[in-house]
Amino acid sequence: EPEVTQTPSHQVTQMGQEVILRCVPISNHLYFYWYRQILGQKVEFLVSFYNNEISEKSEIFDDQFSVERPDGSNFTLKIRSTKLEDSAMYFCASSEGGAGYEQYFGPGTRLTVT
Amino acid sequence: GESVGLHLPTLSVQEGDNSIINCAYSNSASDYFIWYKQESGKGPQFIIDIRSNMDKRQGQRVTVLLNKTVKHLSLQIAATQPGDSAVYFCAEIVNGKSTFGDGTTLTVKP
Numbered sequence: 001e002p003e004v005t006q007t008p009s010h011q012v013t014q015m016g017q018e019v020i021l022r023c024v025p026i027s028n029h030l031y032f033y034w035y036r037q038i039l040g041q042k043v044e045f046l047v048s049f050y051n052n053e054i055s056e057k058s059e060i061f062d063d064q065f066s067v068e069r070p071d072g073s074n075f076t077l078k079i080r081s082t083k084l085e086d087s088a089m090y091f092c093a094s095s096e097g098g099a100g101y102e103q104y105f106g107p108g109t110r111l112t113v114t
Numbered sequence: 115g116e117s118v119g120l121h122l123p124t125l126s127v128q129e130g131d132n133s134i135i136n137c138a139y140s141n142s143a144s145d146y147f148i149w150y151k152q153e154s155g156k157g158p159q160f161i162i163d164i165r166s167n168m169d170k171r172q173g174q175r176v177t178v179l180l181n182k183t184v185k186h187l188s189l190q191i192a193a194t195q196p197g198d199s200a201v202y203f204c205a206e207i208v209n210g211k212s213t214f215g216d217g218t219t220l221t222v223k224p
Contacts, residue, residue, distance in 0.1 A: 004157075035212075041216075042203065042214045042215060042216045042217065043150075043158060043203070043205075043214040044214065045211055045212045045213070045214075048210060048211075055210060056209070056210040056211050058211065091157045091158070093157075098210060099145075099146055099207055099210055100146060100163075100165070102160045102163070103160065104160070105157030105158045105159065106157055107155075107156055107157050108156075108157050
């Protein structure tokens with residue numbers, strides 16, 4: 001069964017450094033998403049991406065964040081200058097269509113900012 | 115503002131019993147709702163969804179009920195099994211943006 005994959009599984013970085021989290025969505029999916037989950041808290045929507053552009057983003061997704069689909073398979077989330085409060089699990093998801101279509105989540109990348 | 119909450123943070127049931135997990139939401143403009151299951155160390159997994167023009171939807175062993183009058187959503191799991199042990203949370207979608215609830219930890223006792 002096709003699945004969403006994410007790398008790395010755990011990323012440790014120092015405050016102020018740039019990180020890139022990588023995702024490979026399911027191959028025939030057209031919509032891509034990033035979410036984060038701070039330890040012990042609820043999942044939070046960050047951004048949705050379709051047709052090579054951002055379709056929706058939350059208040060969390062400020063200028064420090066960017067997303068890119070650099071080729072036909074990868075979908076990346078970049079945090080330019082990490083802060084301690086960026087420490088969280090970051091989940092990528094993909095779906096065949098927009099609202100109303102099931103989103104398939106990856107296993108997540110645990111980001112630890114020290 | 116938007117908020118999605120669950121009534122109970124934990125629920126413990128006996129194997130074979132039915133489970134009911136509840137969720138209250140506040141945004142009356144929500145047009146779509148999803149229940150997710152999250153096992154330890156894994157990403158959320160879609161269980162069942164429901165559109166705002168419906169009040170009930172059934173899947174395999176799961177049923178979602180939507181009461182728009184009181185802005186309440188519930189997930190019923192029939193004949194709960196040990197493999198159902200996980201965190202369950204609801205999400206409401208408005209204009210393509212998802213807002214998630216805190217989660218209820220379901221523990222199934224053998």
